[in-house]
Amino acid sequence: MWDRRVFRLIGSSILQTGPILVAATFIVFVLMHLVPGDIAITLAGESATAERIEEIRSMYGLDQPIIIQYATWFWKMIHGDLSVSLLSREPVLQSILYRLPVTLLIVSLAMVMSLAIGVTLGVFASLRPRSTLDSVVTTLASVGIALPNFWLAMILVSFLALRFQWLPVSGMTNPVQNPADALYHAFLPALALAAGGVAEVARQTRSALMEVQASQHMRTLAAKGLPQSAIFWKHGLKNISVTLLTVVGLLFNRLLGGTVVIEAVFAISGMGSLVVSAATGKDFPVVQGVMLAMVVIVIFVNLAIEILYAVLDPRVKRR
């Protein structure tokens, strides 16, 4: 399974990582400087004089050309120093290491929910095409994609947290410190985040399965006398695994982005809320650090998907 071609794939992906990281962080850095606002004014405080603001600008190196500022940040970064937040003085690496498990737990849980519920709904819908069940699943999938997750989050909070008090309204425990409590807190945000994912996975599963069932090799299997259940579960589902893998890759990136809103609604201190507060305050070391972490995660998720493609589909290895 792990032949030379797979290792070559991993090697080439890692080689591509460097330029992508430089490009992504540089673009974000430039965009941060193009966004209006002046962090020197924020840092100077309410009763500052114009001279004091200039002094602060010079103290933090904010008066340097953008390219010099980026190069300084990059040089520190490749030496393992992500700097400290200009606003809170908290080391950026420490902020990320604390918040990353929180966000990853929510995203992973949302992914598990999306797959578990979405695949189940898709399978049932594909078994009875154009039936009432199929119509219900298709309609729910459309609604699920259209629903804004922050609205759904507030509805879920109103019922499950405020009315019945089954789940917490907000907050989060760090999964590293208390995994069980973290799961309890993550359930509601993950559910809100997963709604779109459930809908997408259900639709993709349904259509892929219906396509596979209509294919010639499935008809051949039936003609050879294989029971319908064996054809469906053993051959049908296996054939849609590559399609599902593609959906998983795209969905992961989307769920990661969705945490920005969900973390705000549930007052969760994760990567999403960190990048929002940093971007609002023009705290560029934090924005850069979070972007770096996000880009690395996305690259490695895509790499994992590529490897799984090769494992599941021999044609990919041949390419």
Place this chain on the structure above:
Amino acid sequence: MGKGNEDSGRRIQLTRRHWLALMSGTIVGSAHPLSATIVAAQESKRGGTLKVVTPHNPTSMDPIAGRHGGDHTMLFPAFETLINTDLDTLLPKPGLAESWSYPDPLTLVLNLRSGVKFHDGTPMDAEAIRFNLERARTDDRSRVKIDLIFVKSIEVTGANQVTLRLSEPDVVLLAVLSDRAGMMSSPTAVKEKGEQYDRAPVGTGPWRVTVWRDAEKLSYARHEDYWGQKPSVDQIEMSVIPEVNTGLRTVIAKQNDFIFQLAPQQKLLIDRSGLVVAQGQTVATYQIYLNYAKPPFDNLKVRLAMCHAVNRQELNQVTMAGLGEPTIQTLPTSHWAYNKELEGSYQYDPDLAKKLLAEAGLASGVDVEMFVNNDQRSMQRGEVLAEQFKKANIRIKLLSVPVNELGAKFMGEKLGHAALSVYTGRTDPSQFFSIMFDAKSFINASRIWGTPDLEQAMSDCRTIFDIEGRKEAIGKVLRIVRDNALYVPLLLQPELDAALPRVKGYKPNMLGKPRFEQVSLAD
């Protein structure tokens, strides 16, 4: 908690003797009567964890490095000030300095309490105070340098006595020492931690900081060796939840005990949820900042037209559910320096505003670009005002920008003509005058003195020690500012807090920055 509101709404009458006593620091402790809330505190049990929702993440927990008025609520549990503030009157009262005196107008002598220790065991003595004040005056990262500008030198004149030599008489120094500049940090901790002291503060307050997770949580534990009356609550946990609706939901769901700085629009929901409401007046003010160094506001008649075109009552009803207080002087009626003479100024009169514009040669009206923060409530205020101004032929173009951009655009780049924003309030009116009208202040987008006699009048406020004289000096500045319409005061921001019924003894204060020393928790 309702009684607290009555107390804070009461006008405090100060006598000349009272003020002179305060100037020499001889009155120990607050003289306000024991309120119902404090009695309730004595009936409830000792201990427990008070869970507070705060909308602000501290900008720093090093008092001199912080830059936002919202930090104080997080600083107060761990830090004490040299001079304390009577929260009913905003007058100075003894703090870490048990008494003080001005032997002459250029000398302030502080007599410190003995036996006080910082949380790390370092003694709070004269040398520690000198270290702190020197640091506040000279450190690169200090944001309070400007507050100590008249302090020429700081001398240790006894084991528990510090003497400040001033370059100019400055009575406002007492208010300054009851704010960030007067919050004392352990010299040992400051030297050991360096810049990281921001995140590991050590004060003398009734609680010590145990955890600060940025933008998430601050935890405090009771300082067992605290010199004063120990607080009832063992621990405080503050959860940072910037979105007030989410914050309020956590209190309704009993995840937290207390939330402050709620929006007036949330009052209905609070009442329906069975929470206890605390509300009061504060010195924070919504106002329109004007750039009077350039047209059209370089013309006094245009500025006056702006002041007369605002219907403050209507603005209060529509945007504050009637909980705010219309103002034309940025002082609540309960403030000691409130000037009754100014009542009735800037009456809402769109016809008069039109007439003033015509006299300024703008009979067809005037176009004004006004910056406003881009959050929903600020935009609502801007839109209501724009409609009111339209009736006086003042055509407002709202320029919505993020909070941190408003200062950069209007005060930094000097774009636009006006900015609608909030002034978070200070204990002494002179501090407000300096921030708003000093030609060197960054907040003063004009960078000029609004009128030639203003500088001297503001200086007098800092140099007159007598209460009546000082009230007169402050009144004079208020009149100059009013007559020259150097800004458009609108509404005083109300304090609106909510708590679970188990929270006892809380009382709102005029600073709008909650303190928890008197709070206890019922079973």
